[in-house]
Amino acid sequence: MNWGIIGTGNMGTVILNALIESNAVDDRNIYVNNRTFLKAYQLKEDHPGLHVLQTVDAMAETCDVIFLCTKPKEIISIAHRLNGQLNDKQLVISITSSISVDHLQQLLGCQTARMIPSITNRVLHGTTLLTFSSSITEEMKQMLTQTCKLFSDPVEVDEQYVRVSSDLVSCGPAFISYLLQTLIKGAQEQTGVDEKTATQLVETMMIGYGKLLEEGIYDLNSLKEKVMVKGGITGEGMKALELCVPDGFNEVFKKTHEKFYNEQNHADELVNELKTKN
Structure with a gap:
């Protein structure tokens, strides 16, 4: 074949x-x-x-x-x-x-x-x-x-x-990369850590993160709960994320779907035009 x-x-x-x-x-x-x-x-x-x-x-x-x-x-x-x-x-x-x-x-x-x-x-x-x-x-x-x-x-x-589904599977790596780059930038601006060091730390963290999911040691929720000890520092950071992230992703899906429907309508028009010519 x-x-x-x-x-x-x-x-x-x-x-x-x-x-x-x-x-x-x-x-x-x-x-x-x-x-x-x-x-x-x-x-x-x-x-x-x-x-x-x-x-x-x-x-x-x-x-x-x-x-x-x-x-x-x-x-x-x-x-x-x-x-x-x-x-x-x-x-x-x-x-x-x-x-x-x-x-x-x-x-x-x-x-x-x-x-x-x-x-x-x-x-x-x-x-x-x-x-x-x-x-x-x-x-x-x-x-x-x-x-x-x-x-x-x-x-x-x-x-x-x-x-x-495409947003999650195909666009997801770009969205996650942006979030990680924003994490690195925030670390630089607040603490002065150099970009190379922060990037290395985040990349190796993500490789390990993926392995934990791949081997079934944790799922997304249990992994979050395992790291976020009650009354700890992670929880304080999570409070800040909960204020800004959810609405941001709602907007992401609105924008991708708006673009999708526009492209789909244009495709409909092109197909109908070609069928008419035939």
Whole structure:
């Protein structure tokens, strides 16, 4: 089976490395296409067996499974271009929350799905979010799910929860990184500790934190309670966090969903426009 990746930006490259390093797919069975050819060819330095194709049409001719890893508007355009070149045995996968399996199904005469990755898949951990269209066969559905299990914990998610799930899984690492950077900055401003030392302390703390969760020694709540001794200093710090953090995350989800609905409506318009032209 040949696998194709159209768009070798951040997430396209994460998927490429996850497939290869988990031994899910041999690099000789992976084909990539990118608007900037040099960027695609650079990937061959780490994966010599990789194939670079010049056009998306060539991807349709060569690949059984194709990931669309571009911006939402480009995904619609590429899907429209591929229409008529794919058969019902092939699978096209969007990795963007705002491009639904229904969008793809309206444009393509093949099997379709959505897989939202996380940067944590780069180290063969974390979650992938899966949504399947009615066009996908049970065999193909199981094949994709089992492949994802080699580098992640795949979770099938309903359309109504796809955005919030993506916020937690895909955006979450960026949100957590910002919070940790804010923690470091606060430590600098209040105490004068140098940034390098504070950063090292926080990074090693987070590695240990992840291990505690991974090994099941604590869950989120029990870990917090174990550290926050009654009447202790941690509790005083927690009081300050409780005043500012909850409302902040409510705003985060409002903003991400607002952007999501705008992109989804735009995708609806593009799909309808293309269907009208046809």
